[in-house]
Amino acid sequence: xxxxxxxxxxxxxxxxxxxxxxxxxxxxxxxxxxxxxxxxxxxxxxxxxxxxxxxxxxxxxxxxxxxxxxxxxxxxxxxxxxxxxxxxxxxxxxxxxxxxxxxxxxxxxxxxxxxxxxxxxxxxxxxxx
Amino acid sequence: xxxxxxxxxxxxxxxxxxxxxxxxxxxxxxxxxxxxxxxxxxxxxxxxxxxxxxxxxxxxxxxxxxxxxxxxxxxxxxxxxxxxxxxxxxxxxxxxxxxxxxxxxxxxxxxxxxxxxxxxxxxxxxxxx
Amino acid sequence: xxxxxxxxxxxxxxxxxxxxxxxxxxxxxxxxxxxxxxxxxxxxxxxxxxxxxxxxxxxxxxxxxxxxxxxxxxxxxxxxxxxxxxxxxxxxxxxxxxxxxxxxxxxxxxxxxxxxxxxxxxxxxxxxx
Amino acid sequence: xxxxxxxxxxxxxxxxxxxxxxxxxxxxxxxxxxxxxxxxxxxxxxxxxxxxxxxxxxxxxxxxxxxxxxxxxxxxxxxxxxxxxxxxxxxxxxxxxxxxxxxxxxxxxxxxxxxxxxxxxxxxxxxxx
Numbered sequence: 363x364x365x366x367x368x369x370x371x372x373x374x375x376x377x378x379x380x381x382x383x384x385x386x387x388x389x390x391x392x393x394x395x396x397x398x399x400x401x402x403x404x405x406x407x408x409x410x411x412x413x414x415x416x417x418x419x420x421x422x423x424x425x426x427x428x429x430x431x432x433x434x435x436x437x438x439x440x441x442x443x444x445x446x447x448x449x450x451x452x453x454x455x456x457x458x459x460x461x462x463x464x465x466x467x468x469x470x471x472x473x474x475x476x477x478x479x480x481x482x483x484x485x486x487x488x489x490x491x
Numbered sequence: 492x493x494x495x496x497x498x499x500x501x502x503x504x505x506x507x508x509x510x511x512x513x514x515x516x517x518x519x520x521x522x523x524x525x526x527x528x529x530x531x532x533x534x535x536x537x538x539x540x541x542x543x544x545x546x547x548x549x550x551x552x553x554x555x556x557x558x559x560x561x562x563x564x565x566x567x568x569x570x571x572x573x574x575x576x577x578x579x580x581x582x583x584x585x586x587x588x589x590x591x592x593x594x595x596x597x598x599x600x601x602x603x604x605x606x607x608x609x610x611x612x613x614x615x616x617x618x619x620x
Numbered sequence: 621x622x623x624x625x626x627x628x629x630x631x632x633x634x635x636x637x638x639x640x641x642x643x644x645x646x647x648x649x650x651x652x653x654x655x656x657x658x659x660x661x662x663x664x665x666x667x668x669x670x671x672x673x674x675x676x677x678x679x680x681x682x683x684x685x686x687x688x689x690x691x692x693x694x695x696x697x698x699x700x701x702x703x704x705x706x707x708x709x710x711x712x713x714x715x716x717x718x719x720x721x722x723x724x725x726x727x728x729x730x731x732x733x734x735x736x737x738x739x740x741x742x743x744x745x746x747x748x749x
Numbered sequence: 750x751x752x753x754x755x756x757x758x759x760x761x762x763x764x765x766x767x768x769x770x771x772x773x774x775x776x777x778x779x780x781x782x783x784x785x786x787x788x789x790x791x792x793x794x795x796x797x798x799x800x801x802x803x804x805x806x807x808x809x810x811x812x813x814x815x816x817x818x819x820x821x822x823x824x825x826x827x828x829x830x831x832x833x834x835x836x837x838x839x840x841x842x843x844x845x846x847x848x849x850x851x852x853x854x855x856x857x858x859x860x861x862x863x864x865x866x867x868x869x870x871x872x873x874x875x876x877x878x
Contacts, residue, residue: 373777373780373781374780375780377636378632378633378637380545385548386519390760393760394761397761407820411509411819420555421555422552426551429547429606477509502651502652504648504651504771504773506766507761507762507766508819509766513762519632519633522633526632536691561669637798638803638864640864644777647773647776648771648773669766681809681811684806
């Protein structure tokens with residue numbers, strides 16, 4: 363199954379007054395992971411949207427193990443665990459060095475410009491599994 | 492069990508280029524729900540933090556049913572479903588009119604200034620259950 | 621000239637690890653001010669966009685006097701200081717009680733769906749000045 | 750005077766429903782520019798804060814020339830134009846390829862943990878000018 367690890371640095375406005383990355387931000391990191399995994403597979407999500415292929419998050423789950431701090435260098439591993447005709451399930455592990463900060467999973471569904479569910483295009487089937 | 496419904500309006504930067512509230516924002520709405528529920532119970536989260544009582548999200552789950560749009564008036568119902576000595580579980584239902592847009596649940600843990608788990612203060616026990 | 625004061629409360633993820641509302645957020649508050657001023661004049665910005673009338677920020681300026689904190693109740697006064705055929709200049713004063721936290725000004729330009737400058741619709745001329 | 754150009758990619762939640770990076774985000778990009786310029790000079794802003802040296806934005810100005818889109822690769826040039834005993838003025842140019850998207854300037858002031866203005870530490874004087 364497709365998998366990719368990306369590295370990035372925590373930005374100042376992503377951190378709250380507890381000095382921790384706000385938990386909602388982790389979902390934005392997960393999205394960055396999906397987009398870069400797609401790019402590795404030869405697809406630009408920006409181009410897919412122009413072609414009328416959108417992916418909407420229908421379910422998300424996250425477990426927070428340890429806080430991420432401002433300026434931390436994080437690594438995020440994104441992995442496709444299941445791909446059906448309209449849905450894709452991803453799993454995520456976010457780390458700082460060897461420390462697991464969070465784990466997550468999501469289900470995204472392929473939708474058209476109006477938000478109606480549509481089949482994942484055939485040209486993506488080979489790429490993503 | 493404690494429960495509160497709040498109303499608010501979707502802001503422009505909360506909406507992405509699909510014209511939908513970004514899924515990560517829903518977690519920020521849930522947090523607003525928890526804070527207002529706390530306020531209804533007589534507690535200011537801002538004051539709690541000053542007193543060394545912090546709550547960290549340790550688990551979150553959300554199901555997205557239908558998109559929220561810019562300028563929509565939303566109602567969010569937040570409910571405590573379980574309160575232990577260190578953890579509180581909440582459930583959330585986000586609606587526009589009668590349409591359910593999303594459902595969620597979270598577990599928060601009481602931590603001190605350094606992030607160590609601590610017992611929920613006794614004065615909150617009466618208030619929150 | 622049109623003017624409106626709105627009240628709102630600082631949300632948790634709007635505050636950074638210095639315990640202050642991040643300076644970039646003030647621009648989002650200013651935008652809320654413009655939108656509510658428009659609503660007071662009888663226009664929904666959401667509807668304007670559907671009708672092909674967009675406003676893009678072309679210039680912004682802000683002076684920060686004093687920090688805003690989590691859970692603060694703020695009041696923002698938004699005022700139109702100049703309205704031309706394609707541009708509108710606003711001024712903003714953000715306060716907590718009597719304390720001025722920030723002042724700002726912006727110029728927005730009327731653009732169409734493709735981003736090309738267009739004249740502000742006639743039906744808005746009466747409303748906004 | 751110190752100057753640095755950084756490259757980065759526009760993230761999905763940074764783009765609004767007009768398909769453009771929200772204007773408030775540019776201030777967050779400018780901040781990334783300042784932080785990386787500092788790092789090039791041998792300083793970690795995270796460490797400075799731990800040592801009680803904070804920088805607060807007291808004035809900001811931005812002119813928006815052309816929109817930035819989702820997934821664009823942008824380059825931001827940050828330059829110190831003036832450094833006094835307590836304040837530093839920066840200028841910013843944000844580009845996509847050869848196209849200037851925005852220009853900005855800011856004044857930041859050195860403050861202590863309580864927000865009181867303090868002199869920029871001597872060890873930074875050599876680094877930043």
